[in-house]
Amino acid sequence: MRIGELAARAGVSVRSLRYYEEQGLITSTRSAGGQRHYTDGDIERVAFIQRLYAAGLSSRTIAELLPCVESPSEQNSAEAFERLVRERDRISRHVEELVTARAALDRLIDANRAHHGRLAAAR
Amino acid sequence: MRIGELAARAGVSVRSLRYYEEQGLITSTRSAGGQRHYTDGDIERVAFIQRLYAAGLSSRTIAELLPCVESPSEQNSAEAFERLVRERDRISRHVEELVTARAALDRLIDANRAHHGRLAAAR
């Protein structure tokens, strides 16, 4: 499939796909005329990348741990494996931060709830 | 206290404090010469703002829900209250995203662990 179809099926913009390739996150074969061609497997790959983006990883970080995705059995991914673990831990810490912040908002909501009966009931 | 002391005690940069004021998140009194003065209460206020930033809220969003912090009893904070609830829910969704991404990383880690005995043992 060409880039427009992949963009539609993966739910990202064409621009983003070209950027991902520029950053070494995805690859493509080229037609004689120079247009990018993709396989069905690329849909899932893009989805995976999106999840990591959503988790706050930078494109550089994602690129560094992709060897672990490609070939989990290679020993050349020792650095990548460490980064994998570090990022997992970073996500865990971030979750704790979010839970803390959410608790703060919950306290605020409670403090305000009495004055907003209808909204409070809607929850 | 002056801005440098607040920055040190709150653990943020002087630049950030001036930016927060510019965005309407904090206020200050001024000396005759124009320098900003703060109270002890501002330390906690800045810490609270930091928590919201860490939770992914923008300065504009924080500014919009500050009325709820200032005066939980005023009815003029109806909009702010709604935003409060929306942001709480957004944080919850974000936590779910992070947990999903972390699970994906955990699966990758498992798939790679066999080939990295020492690192696996360190966990």
Next chain:
DNA sequence: CTAAGACCTGACACTGACGTTAGATGCAAG
């Protein structure tokens, strides 16, 4: 073959929370 639409590269624009710099002023200690 031709028109239309998808695609190409390259480049600039934007957002947001700051960092950094420049040049001027405030303020406390000797």
Next chain:
DNA sequence: CTTGCATCTAACGTCAGTGTCAGGTCTTAG
């Protein structure tokens, strides 16, 4: 009073992911 550090305003720099535009090429339907 002076020295020197803290602070002031104003403005530009940064980073990352993406939007958008320009000007040209590929592909496919008719």
